[in-house]
Amino acid sequence: MRIERQQTLDVTRVYSDVTLDDVIVSDDALFASGDAAQTEIARSSHVNAVLACAELTGVGKKLLEMTLEYAAQRVQFGRPVGSYQAVKHKCADIRMWVQSATAATYYAAMAIDAQTSDHARAVSVAKVCASDAITRVAGEALQLHGGVGFTWEHDLHLNLRRARTNALLYGDATHHRELLLQFVCPQPADNDQLRQYVTSDARPSSASVRGTSERYGTVAPDKARRASSR
16 A cells, blocks of 8 residues: 655645555455445545535635625725725625535535435536635635735635635536536537537537527526526
8 A cells, every 4th residue: 555645735634645556355344346336436426525515615604704804804095995896796796606605515415315316416516516616706805805815824825725626626617517418418419519618618509509408408508697697
């Protein structure tokens, strides 16, 4: 067995690669085998992903708390920076992103606990939502703190590092979007078509997306985008 410590962005937690070479495991030590083993591995992966989401939402709430406190105390041009409308809008966006990640994480945890038919899909939705939302929260919190947010002495960078690292653990947002595409579009052609829409600047025509949406009962991404921007 070989354990190698890895250098990561997160300086508050140790990450290591564990390599097992020519390790012999006795029969009585096996927890499961065959299909049962695959099921347990999948369940463990789902649980770990949701736990990472839960920690991400905790990081997001802490960053929101820090940002609101700083915006209320920092005075510029004779008034707290938190009184300016542009700063209020950003703080409101941060709260919205934290709440959305929290809701998705709660649902995924409940789905795993109840072993619902959509629990695997719920896990991927939660990981995509939490990874994207809390990473964005960390970036906005850094900007709203101004110069002090970039200093080593301030704790903000520790939360930012944890957010960035957790977003990559147990599958990043791109990986889980790929899994969701497989749920939505089992047909390879349609899967490739929507993958281009999600992962690149090349967007399929609205007619083709609408056709895929009608066949599989999903909402076309262009419609969802318009609804979310209202």
